[in-house]
Every structure is written in structure tokens, then in C-alpha cells.
Amino acid sequence: MLKRFGFFEESSRREALQDLRELQMMGPLDEEDLVLQYLSEGTMLFEANSDAYDRLMDDSVMxxxxxxxxxxxxxxxxxxxxxxxxxxxxxxSQFFDWMQRNNWKCPKIVSAEALVQSNWLT
Structure with missing residues (x-):
């Protein structure tokens, strides 16, 4: 099963705000640029058909x-x-450690469809 991070839209506004504030207090990371690069290189599994809104603002910023x-x-x-x-x-921290062990290079997924089928009910 895939480990998950950052699904703030799935939480209530209060829970998302609390989680984001905690993560904000832990940052910024010295390796922030490396983390952003790693995350940017991920393989898309799902394309959302809705928009996310800034949970730290008043939900008015798309x-x-x-x-x-x-x-x-x-x-x-x-x-x-x-x-x-x-x-x-x-x-x-577990996700950070995983990125670091991969030398900040996001592994490419050969078959996103197979990964989705093995991790989500469709």
C-alpha cells in the first residue's frame, strides 16, 4: 500500500488547518529545493477534475x-x-528520509495503471 502525504482537501477545514500549521512550524527545510524537485518529478496517478483551495487562507485562493x-x-x-x-x-520525516535515500531523484513508475490498480479500488 502506498504511503500518503498532503491530501489536505480530503480533511475537514479544521483538520487541514491544524496539519498545515504543524508542518509549517517544522519548516522551512534546508533541502526545500531538493524536496520540491523530487515532488515535481513524480509520476501522475490521477488527474483531479476539481480544484484545491488554500486551506491556510480563507479558502478563497484557488x-x-x-x-x-x-x-x-x-x-x-x-x-x-x-x-x-x-x-x-x-x-x-519518513517521506523526507525516503527522498534522501533516493538521493533526491524521484523513481519513475513504469506502469502507473498497475500501481493504481494494486493500491486503489476502482
């Missing part, structure tokens, strides 16, 4: 679609990059 990306071990919502760039949130 971020864009919360597409889902993966490296084969972790998956994350595309809006995580927005929060890292604009609010300098940290990522979970």
Missing part, C-alpha cells in the same frame, strides 16, 4: 487541481508543492 503523484512508495497531492513554496511546510 491552488489548482489536486492531482495525485507517486514515486512507487509514496503518493502525494499536487497542491503540496504550493504549500511548500508559499508556506515552507515540511514533509513527514
Amino acid at each position: 491552488i489548482g487541481p489536486p492531482d495525485v503523484y507517486s514515486d512507487g512508495e509514496w503518493c502525494w497531492s499536487g497542491d503540496v508543492l504550493y504549500y511548500i513554496r508559499n508556506y515552507h511546510i515540511a514533509v513527514e
Whole structure:
């Protein structure tokens, strides 16, 4: 099962705000640019047909679609990059350690469809 990070749109506004504030207090990371590069290189698993909104504002700032990306071990919502760039949130320590072990190079997924089928009910 894929480990998940940054699915703030799935949480209630209060829960998302609490999670984001905690991650914000842990950041910024010295390796923020490396984290952003890694996340940007992920393979898209799902294309969202809705938009995400900034949970740290008043939900009036549209971020864009919360597409889902993966490296084969972790998956994350595309809006995580927005929060890292604009609010300098940290990522979970296990995810950070995983990126570091991969030398900041996001593994390419050969078959995104097979990964999706093995991890989600469709």
C-alpha cells in the first residue's frame, strides 16, 4: 500500500488547518529545493477534475487541481508543492528520509495503471 502525504482537501477545514500549521512550524527545510524537485518529478496517478483551495487562507485562493503523484512508495497531492513554496511546510520525516535515500531523484513508475490498480479500488 502506498504511503500518503498532503491530501489536505480530503480533511475537514479544521483538520487541514491544524496539519498545515504543524508542518509549517517544522519548516522551512534546508533541502526545500531538493524536496520540491523530487515532488515535481513524480509520476501522475490521477488527474483531479476539481480544484484545491488554500486551506491556510480563507479558502478563497484557488491552488489548482489536486492531482495525485507517486514515486512507487509514496503518493502525494499536487497542491503540496504550493504549500511548500508559499508556506515552507515540511514533509513527514519518513517521506523526507525516503527522498534522501533516493538521493533526491524521484523513481519513475513504469506502469502507473498497475500501481493504481494494486493500491486503489476502482
